[in-house]
Amino acid sequence: MNELINDWILRATNDLKVAELLVAEENEAYEIICFHCQQYVEKILKSILTKEQIVFPRTHDLVLLINLLPDQYIEAKDVIGKIVVLNEYAVSARYPGEIVDKDDVVESLEIVHLFKDSIYKYL
Numbered sequence: 001m002n003e004l005i006n007d008w009i010l011r012a013t014n015d016l017k018v019a020e021l022l023v024a025e026e027n028e029a030y031e032i033i034c035f036h037c038q039q040y041v042e043k044i045l046k047s048i049l050t051k052e053q054i055v056f057p058r059t060h061d062l063v064l065l066i067n068l069l070p071d072q073y074i075e076a077k078d079v080i081g082k083i084v085v086l087n088e089y090a091v092s093a094r095y096p097g098e099i100v101d102k103d104d105v106v107e108s109l110e111i112v113h114l115f116k117d118s119i120y121k122y123l
Contacts, residue, residue, distance in 0.1 A: 008047035009123060015039040016112065023105065031100040034089035037108035038062070041086055041115050048073065048122055060090035075118040082111045 019036035022029060038060070045065040049056045054068055062083045086108060093100050 002050075005047050005050050008043050008050060012040045012043035012047065015043065016116075019109065019112075023109065028102075030102060030105050031089070031093045031098065033105045034086070034100055034108045035094055037112045038086040038089040040112055041083060042090070044115070044119060044123070045069070048119070060087070062087050062090075073119070073122060079111070079115050079118050083115060086111060 015036040019033045019040070022033045022036075027033070041062055042060060042065065045062065046056065049065065049068055052070060054070075056065060056068055059065065063080060066080050066083060088098075089100070089104075089108065092098055
């Protein structure tokens with residue numbers, strides 16, 4: 001595996017670790033936890049696109065990224081309806097006025113693990 005792919009995966013793994021650590025500590029920084037969930041999915045998608053030598057734009061849009069995946073990643077594409085929920089945590093949820101609560105965290109982590117289960121065999 002090339003160095004860039006490994007770096008994407010490492011950074012994604014670290015995002016998920018941070019999210020899970022904050023949850024384990026019962027930290028109420030819900031928007032930060034959800035942000036790291038979104039980042040995990042984004043970076044894993046970018047690692048796969050890099051592996052497949054598919055050029056992708058600088059974006060946080062998970063739907064755009066998942067739609068760039070080749071057809072062999074159909075299982076990952078099947079979770080696109082759920083992944084779209086994470087898009088809002090990339091930018092807007094980190095600013096004042098947006099309410100992110102514990103239910104959002106539970107949903108985000110469920111989506112991440114569903115995505116992880118569907119995509120991990122490709123890494």
